[in-house]
């Protein structure tokens with residue numbers, strides 16, 4: 001009795017297995033035939049062979065920069081974004097190299113997809129085999145073509161900056177985070193480089209303006225102003241130390257030319273300092 005049941009059970013299992021298994025075997029056979037006979041797939045493999053090495057994704061760019069402050073007010077004032085940009089500039093060469101290498105892979109990949117489109121439109125649907133129904137053949141061919149395309153080497157970066165402050169005895173902890181992906185990293189490094197270039201340009205211009213105030217020009221201005229402070233009238237005769245001063249300071253775009261220069265005594269000059277309001 002129990003052996004009869006076991007026998008029936010075994011038959012049922014076999015039927016079920018065949019029901020699932022035979023179509024599976026047929027599908028496998030069809031895939032193999034398409035893979036062996038499709039000119040589109042052959043062209044794709046040739047293309048993949050030429051590009052595979054140069055479009056392989058590169059590792060994630062990972063950076064983590066930490067800062068701690070010694071007071072809560074310094075923590076509040078801490079400029080995390082500037083801190084991060086300075087840190088990036090410190091390893092600028094390396095980062096620029098890593099970024100460029102990844103962009104180059106994307107350029108190669110775009111050349112690959114151009115060729116891929118050509119290959120696809122030229123050869124998909126052009127092959128067939130009498131052992132496989134044409135409609136089924138073309139469906140399998142398309143599916144395999146898509147499956148075997150190389151994937152894009154999309155660059156990935158995880159760049160983080162963290163500033164923390166812990167109060168004495170560790171009573172309170174504060175923390176701010178900044179997280180950048182590849183796009184922000186690339187833009188951030190560009191911005192940091194531009195800012196540095198602008199800064200050095202303006203520093204250069206200031207140095208140049210200062211150097212234009214020659215001993216000769218200084219003497220000319222003192223003579224023009226009668227060797228007297230233009231604010232209080234003190235003169236060298238009464239013991240005042242006279243300076244030639246920029247009316248609009250160089251730091252605010254003032255030029256070194258007679259119309260922007262004046263004679264001031266030391267105390268008027270120090271009192272003035274950078275209080276110019278333009």
Ligand SMILES: [Zn+2]
Pocket residue numbers: 229230231232233234264265266267268269
């Ligand atoms: Zn004065």
